[in-house]
Amino acid sequence: MIRYFIPVALFAVLVVLLALGIHQAPRKDLVPSPLIGKPAPSFSLPSLSDPGKQVSTAALRGHWYLFNVWGTWCVSCHIEEPELLAIARTGVVPLIGLDWKDSRRQAIAYLQAKGNPYQQIAFDPGGLEAIHWGVYGAPETFLVNPQGIIVYKYIGPITPRAWARDFLPRLPAAPAVSGS
Amino acid sequence: MIPELGQFALILALLLAGLQALFGIAGPALRRDRWTAAVVPAVAGQFVMVATAMGCLVSSFIENDFSVRYVAENSNSALPLFYRIAGVWGAHSGSLLLWIFLLGCWTVATAFGTLRLPRDFAARVLGVLGAVSLGFLLYTVLTSNPFVRLDPPWADGLGLNPLLQDPGLAAHPPLLYTGYVGLSVAFAFAGAALLEGRLDREWARWTRPWTTAAWAFLTCGIALGSWWAYYTLGWGGFWFWDPVENASFMPWLMATALIHSLAVTEKRGLFKSWTLLLAVLGFSLSLVGTFLVRSGVLISVHSFVASPGRGEFLLGFLGIMIGAALALYAWRAPKMQSEAGFELTARESFLLFNNILLVTACGTVFAGEMAPIISNAFGLGKLSVGPPYFNPTFLISMLPLLALLPFGIHARWKRGGLGGRGRLLLVTLAAAALIGCAVAFGVFTGAGVLSPVGMTLGAWIILASLIDPIDRLRRRIAIPRAVLGMTVAHIGLGLFVFSLTSVQAFTAEQDVALRSGMMARDGGYAFQFQGVKSLYGPDYSGEQAKVIVTRDGRAVTVMYPQKRNYWVQHMAITHSAIFINRGSNILVALGQDLGDGRWSFRLQVRPLVLYIWIAALIMAGGGLIALTDRRYRIAEPAADQAAGALAGGKVR
Numbered sequence: 001m002i003r004y005f006i007p008v009a010l011f012a013v014l015v016v017l018l019a020l021g022i023h024q025a026p027r028k029d030l031v032p033s034p035l036i037g038k039p040a041p042s043f044s045l046p047s048l049s050d051p052g053k054q055v056s057t058a059a060l061r062g063h064w065y066l067f068n069v070w071g072t073w074c075v076s077c078h079i080e081e082p083e084l085l086a087i088a089r090t091g092v093v094p095l096i097g098l099d100w101k102d103s104r105r106q107a108i109a110y111l112q113a114k115g116n117p118y119q120q121i122a123f124d125p126g127g128l129e130a131i132h133w134g135v136y137g138a139p140e141t142f143l144v145n146p147q148g149i150i151v152y153k154y155i156g157p158i159t160p161r162a163w164a165r166d167f168l169p170r171l172p173a174a175p176a177v178s179g180s
Numbered sequence: 181m182i183p184e185l186g187q188f189a190l191i192l193a194l195l196l197a198g199l200q201a202l203f204g205i206a207g208p209a210l211r212r213d214r215w216t217a218a219v220v221p222a223v224a225g226q227f228v229m230v231a232t233a234m235g236c237l238v239s240s241f242i243e244n245d246f247s248v249r250y251v252a253e254n255s256n257s258a259l260p261l262f263y264r265i266a267g268v269w270g271a272h273s274g275s276l277l278l279w280i281f282l283l284g285c286w287t288v289a290t291a292f293g294t295l296r297l298p299r300d301f302a303a304r305v306l307g308v309l310g311a312v313s314l315g316f317l318l319y320t321v322l323t324s325n326p327f328v329r330l331d332p333p334w335a336d337g338l339g340l341n342p343l344l345q346d347p348g349l350a351a352h353p354p355l356l357y358t359g360y361v362g363l364s365v366a367f368a369f370a371g372a373a374l375l376e377g378r379l380d381r382e383w384a385r386w387t388r389p390w391t392t393a394a395w396a397f398l399t400c401g402i403a404l405g406s407w408w409a410y411y412t413l414g415w416g417g418f419w420f421w422d423p424v425e426n427a428s429f430m431p432w433l434m435a436t437a438l439i440h441s442l443a444v445t446e447k448r449g450l451f452k453s454w455t456l457l458l459a460v461l462g463f464s465l466s467l468v469g470t471f472l473v474r475s476g477v478l479i480s481v482h483s484f485v486a487s488p489g490r491g492e493f494l495l496g497f498l499g500i501m502i503g504a505a506l507a508l509y510a511w512r513a514p515k516m517q518s519e520a521g522f523e524l525t526a527r528e529s530f531l532l533f534n535n536i537l538l539v540t541a542c543g544t545v546f547a548g549e550m551a552p553i554i555s556n557a558f559g560l561g562k563l564s565v566g567p568p569y570f571n572p573t574f575l576i577s578m579l580p581l582l583a584l585l586p587f588g589i590h591a592r593w594k595r596g597g598l599g600g601r602g603r604l605l606l607v608t609l610a611a612a613a614l615i616g617c618a619v620a621f622g623v624f625t626g627a628g629v630l631s632p633v634g635m636t637l638g639a640w641i642i643l644a645s646l647i648d649p650i651d652r653l654r655r656r657i658a659i660p661r662a663v664l665g666m667t668v669a670h671i672g673l674g675l676f677v678f679s680l681t682s683v684q685a686f687t688a689e690q691d692v693a694l695r696s697g698m699m700a701r702d703g704g705y706a707f708q709f710q711g712v713k714s715l716y717g718p719d720y721s722g723e724q725a726k727v728i729v730t731r732d733g734r735a736v737t738v739m740y741p742q743k744r745n746y747w748v749q750h751m752a753i754t755h756s757a758i759f760i761n762r763g764s765n766i767l768v769a770l771g772q773d774l775g776d777g778r779w780s781f782r783l784q785v786r787p788l789v790l791y792i793w794i795a796a797l798i799m800a801g802g803g804l805i806a807l808t809d810r811r812y813r814i815a816e817p818a819a820d821q822a823a824g825a826l827a828g829g830k831v832r
Contacts, residue, residue: 001514007457008506014468015499017550020557022475022491079332157332 036153040067040144041132045122048099048107055096055122057148064171066095067142068118069130071102072110074138080157081114087163088117093143093171097121100130100138143170183248186236187327193229193280194321196222197314204307205375208300216303223291223306226313227284234268234281237326241268247333250274250326256339258719266350267340272474272490273326275353279470280316282354282361287313290365290390297386304372305365312364315497323490339719339746348408356401356428360466362394363431366438367463367505370456374508379456379516384446387459389807391442392665395435396803402428403796418683418792421570426549427469430542434462437538439803440531447593449519450528453509454535456516460509464502465542471498472549525596530588534581541577545570582637582677586644589670604647612640624686624787631685638678645670665806672798679763679791689784695777703785705766706730712770712779720744720753725770725779729759736761741770741781756782765789 044056068084070077088095097118099107104123111118124130133142143152152170154162200222207215237250241264246252254271255264269275287309294302320326369387373379405428406418419425438458445455475491522528548565555563586608590601598605616636624631645667652659659667688703696711710726722744729736739757746753756769764787771780 004453004510004513007461008503008510011464011502011506014550015495015503017554017557018468018471018475018495021553022495074335076332076334156334 035134035142035150038150039148040142040150041129042148043122043129043132045098045124045129048097048104048121048123051104051123055120060096060144061148062146064093064146065119065144066093066167067098067133067144068095069098069100069133069135069138069140071100071138072106073102074100076157077139078114080139081117083158083160083163084117085115086160087158088119092168094119098129098133099123100135101125101127143167182236182239182243183245183327183329186233186240187325189229189232189236190277190317190321190325190327193226193233194314194317196226196229197310197317200226200310201307201314202310204303204305204310207307208303209375216299219303219306219310220291222310223287226310227288230281230284234277237274237277238265238268240327241265244337246335246337247329247331248326249328249330252330252334252337254337254340256337256719259337259340259345260718262347262350263340263345267344269353270340270344270349273320273324275357276316276320276324277326278354279357279361280313280320282357283309283313283316283364286358286361286365290368293390294386301372301376304375305368308368308371308375309364312368312501315501319490319493319497323493346408348404352401352404352408355397355404359394359396359398359401360428360431360469362390362397363435363463363466365390365394366435366459370459371505371508373456374505374512377512377515379445379452381446381449384442384455385812388439388442388446389812391435391438391459392803392807395432395439396800396807398428398432398435399796399800399803402432403793403800406796407793418789421545421548421565421567423549424469424473426545427466427472430469430545430549431462431466433538433542433545434458434465437535437542438462440534440538444528444531448522448528450522451532451535452516452518453513456509456513458535458539460502460505464498464505465546467498467502471495520594522594523596525591525598527588527591527593527596529596530584530591533584534588537577537581537584541574541581544573544577548573579633579637582641582673585641585670585673589645589666590647601647605644608643608647609636609640612636612638612643615639619682620685624682628685631681634681634684635678638674638676638681641674641677642671645674660811661809662806662811665802665804665809667802668805669799669802672795672800672802674795675791675798676795679788679795682788683786683792687784687786689782691771691780691782693774693778693780700781700783702783703764703766703787704731705736705785707768707781707783709779709781712773715742715744717744720746722752722755723770723773725768725781727757727768727781729766729768731761736766739766739768741768743770760790763788763790 040057042057044054044058047053047055066087070080084095087093095118097120099121102123102125104125107121107123122129133140139157141154141158142150143154145151152166154166158167200219203215203222204219206212207217207219240248240251241255242261244251244255244257244264246255250271250273254274255267259267267274269278287306290309291302291306294305297305366387369383369390373383402425405425409418409420438455441451441455441458444451471491471494475494548569551565552563554560586605587598590598590605592599613632613636616632616634616639620632620635649659649664649667652663690700690702692700694700694707694709696709699706699708701707706729708728708730710728712723712725715722715724722742724740724742727739727741729739737759739759741757742755744753744755754769754771756767759766764785767782767784767786769782769784771782774780
């Protein structure tokens with residue numbers, strides 16, 4: 001009886017269609033943040049090392065930079081620190097830090113002990129600026145291009161592999177900025 | 181330590197599920213009695229291991245163990261305990277573990293329920309359940325292990341999606357999954373019958389209570405999900421034809437068809453191969469639904485984070501599982517002969533129409549669900565299928581279904597005819613039409629064409645369902661639980677149709693901008709805005725507005741719609757205020773601050789919407805009543821029927 005084979009035949013067609021569907025599936029993992037492709041939030045915050053000075057996005061225009069959100073209370077940031085120092089030494093791109101929900105005294109002591117990878121650090125004790133950047137939890141790192149557009153966002157401590165795989169290919173081949 | 185214990189338990193459960201499947205399916209086939217006898221211990225062992233794994237994950241959540249990746253990604257130390265526990269099934273891996281845990285619960289219940297059935301048959305049922313469990317355990321261990329550690333651990337977790345921070349999360353997935361997974365029992369009974377190559381009326385009697393129980397849970401789960409979406413998401417609706425809603429609705433339609441087809445198989449020994457097919461398809465659709473939701477093929481409000489490999493694995497698993505069942509069906513079904521014929525006007529015919537219409541409805545939903553995938557696969561561009569497709573196509577099969585129902589429940593088996601109830605049916609139809617038109621044109625105004633029709637049908641189903649019980653009461657004949665359950669479920673359906681029509685036709689909705697002290701009118705109510713104040717919660721801050729609601733000058737209530745900003749996830753959520761007055765749902769959602777003291781509001785008055793959910797619960801209640809019928813108590817296999825009946829009586 002042929003008709004009893006109809007269900008299994010239809011099902012086979014369905015499986016083929018679904019298999020095709022998987023490969024065409026919209027890749028959600030490529031869009032981890034709605035901010036990607038959007039201008040970075042503009043801010044002007046007091047500098048961590050010198051409260052009299054301001055760190056502002058206006059001054060950062062025209063250069064590539066890495067915007068790294070961290071805090072001394074953040075365990076994963078401690079893990080990330082050596083890799084950030086290594087990135088800073090290559091001079092491929094300057095690091096701008098956002099010290100998030102932290103105490104100034106502790107943060108300065110921490111950087112003196114471990115080394116400072118950042119060119120400038122904005123101080124955000126209330127955590128308001130981080131909200132504008134849509135930060136979930138430290139550390140988070142944003143790659144911003146000279147037009148002030150967020151090109152990439154990375155969640156969690158940067159590893160050497162992530163740096164080579166996710167960041168370097170997005171940066172222009174020649175170092176855009178020499179270390180200052 | 182505890183996550184490793186959980187991981188270990190999960191792997192042991194996997195091995196035991198494999199043994200359960202092997203012993204249950206191969207034991208009876210190869211006539212190895214010791215294998216067959218080992219099935220129940222394997223079931224018990226597997227359940228203990230699955231429960232241990234579940235307990236370990238719950239404990240990791242309670243202890244805020246952020247060295248476990250799944251915990252760190254879905255919980256946070258600021259999260260209240262309640263949501264830390266409910267958060268266990270807030271994302272992919274944990275909800276999969278819940279799925280497996282509930283499957284374990286059903287399997288244990290089935291093991292108890294089949295103790296008195298022929299041993300080989302019971303072993304095959306449990307064997308098929310073992311194979312299902314094996315597939316899901318493999319899937320979890322290989323692609324979605326919830327116990328993976330983070331090295332180094334995070335200082336704190338990312339937190340639970342604020343949309344999920346709601347009591348609904350605690351109840352909706354477990355209930356829905358209980359229904360989903362419960363269909364696997366009917367599937368296993370069908371699988372056992374196919375493996376055995378034999379199916380009789382007894383088989384249908386054994387299968388019915390399991391199907392009805394799963395269906396009742398599924399009904400509750402879907403209704404609760406719709407309630408949750410309605411008041412948490414503040415979208416002001418109850419059904420959106422979202423791909424994931426459809427994924428739960430399609431098995432429901434199939435299970436409804438199966439319940440009715442099983443009735444025919446039990447009473448008359450007909451529709452055997454059809455019933456088997458429905459039992460296989462019902463569970464298959466819940467597997468396909470799981471695949472659609474979790475593989476990232478479709479985009480929906482429910483979408484889980486897709487990760488490569490998961491979709492392929494699930495597709496392979498469901499291909500093997502359903503493919504094997506359908507191939508077995510093609511081989512065995514031709515031998516399952518029907519025992520008798522029937523007249524065109526017999527109840528069998530009506531139940532056949534019921535089945536055809538329900539399966540057609542399911543097919544139209546499935547087509548709408550698949551269309552975007554097909555169009556995408558053939559590069560025809562992005563296609564979005566929504567209510568403009570689903571509403572009319574669904575109605576085309578539902579209207580005849582509803583119109584035939586009152587005849588179906590009164591038609592006699594085999595010979596046909598309405599048994600002298602034809603006039604009574606006409607009288608109830610006239611009364612229903614009167615009620616329908618009175619409500620559609622009298623109570624409300626501006627009714628369209630469909631609303632009196634819908635209301636008449638709903639009222640007619642309720643009235644026609646009452647004929648038989650009232651007749652039995654007058655003649656002082658006991659009403660069997662199965663009949664009572666059916667009546668209750670049909671009354672629920674009638675109420676559902678009635679209230680659905682009323683909501684669709686008479687909802688009043690508008691967006692307004694108000695300054696403090698200003699008033700707006702909507703659906704017969706007046707809304708006065710009384711200003712906004714700040715709001716502070718455990719992990720959010722926001723604004724709360726005060727709105728005084730009056731009707732005809734009399735105070736009805738004061739409503740406090742909120743807007744919350746969750747800090748950790750940086751997400752703004754509208755927490756609309758909902759008030760129920762005479763079954764109507766009044767919803768006020770706070771929109772944006774428009775500056776100079778003005779705020780935007782969405783006002784909505786939906787008449788009778790509450791009854792949609794009540795009706796769904798009544799339907800589920802009908803199912804639960806029906807499955808307590810003493811007919812489903814399985815007596816000792818020996819001929820001692822009287823003793824069995826006595827034992828059944830005692831239990832009551």
